[in-house]
């Protein structure tokens with residue numbers, strides 16, 4: 001950071017503080033992970049300079065010899081990794097990727113069936129606060145009130161009566177496996193396109209520790225910075241027959257120049273995703289989530305859907321008489337970072353919500369395993385059961401630091 005320290009010491013200090021914060025706290029945010037240092041290097045590399053429009057071999061600016069190689073490499077590696085017929089590596093984000101899919105095959109006003117946000121879905125799946133709901137006519141399926149899992153019979157019923165042009169399967173806070181095959185059959189029955197949004201799950205899918213949506217879906221979108229452990233940005237996979245429409249919808253349709261440093265980071269993480277280290281992290285991520293769910297259950301917490309099949313554990317804190325917001329804030333003051341989360345049929349004030357979402361991706365990337373999950377569950381419980389007891393928070397913060405020091409960021413990756 002020597003150049004940054006020279007040009008802007010104030011900002012350099014913030015970057016150093018952030019690095020220290022990450023190192024010294026337990027990151028349980030399901031939508032983040034610690035990426036390999038090589039990802040940070042390529043993000044800050046010379047690839048940041050180049051302005052590109054169009055696709056390799058058909059650009060609108062000169063000087064693309066090396067960036068064409070980079071994009072082709074990302075395309076080749078991404079297609080192989082996920083077994084996709086076509087890939088577009090240019091989306092700036094998961095939301096841009098979803099928007100491009102919608103606009104590539106839908107007309108404004110077309111019907112789309114997706115998961116309700118309070119039941120696990122994402123803003124970009126037609127939530128009223130998202131521009132997607134102003135462009136298309138979304139209806140939402142929910143989880144079953146008893147099992148808190150997707151009720152595929154209900155989805156089928158809704159699909160038959162609504163006759164949507166597209167069905168979306170994928171979520172931000174759904175701890176269970178998604179049955180892409182069943183969704184594929186439902187979509188076929190009603191002649192709808194099927195989009196799987198695996199933003200949260202891409203790393204687990206890449207490591208083949210959970211099933212892939214690719215064989216069953218017309219489109220698959222994902223982000224590279226959650227379980228995928230890469231840089232930021234989105235990716236779209238699709239069947240060959242949609243390739244041309246999709247590429248045109250990304251550029252020139254809804255994006256201009258693309259971020260070459262992000263594309264380079266995508267190429268890199270697609271290579272690293274085939275290594276034993278990556279697989280080990282993803283396997284641990286799953287095992288750790290199961291261990292946490294079991295631990296919290298034994299401590300009397302209510303786990304949404306009764307458990308987990310992925311990297312997330314969703315906890316309803318209603319029976320503990322603490323809101324999600326209060327839990328998030330207390331835990332942060334003790335060095336444990338997670339986010340409050342709405343739970344199905346949440347009756348709490350929308351600013352406070354009733355739940356918390358715990359992700360094991362970042363702690364698993366640090367190399368933590370089952371013994372550390374037992375410790376983490378204890379520490380979280382101590383904070384939540386002792387509201388405003390500063391002495392408890394201080395002790396937990398100290399224990400968090402000890403745990404973090406034993407598992408420095410990057411240690412697992414450098415093994």
Ligand SMILES: Cc1ncc(COP(=O)(O)O)c(C=O)c1O
Pocket residue numbers: 031092093094095096121122124170171172197198199200223233234
């Ligand atoms: C399921 C899902 N889709 C899309 C997105 C959006 O990604 P981005 O924030 O990169 O636009 C997210 C992000 O949290 C997500 O969880």
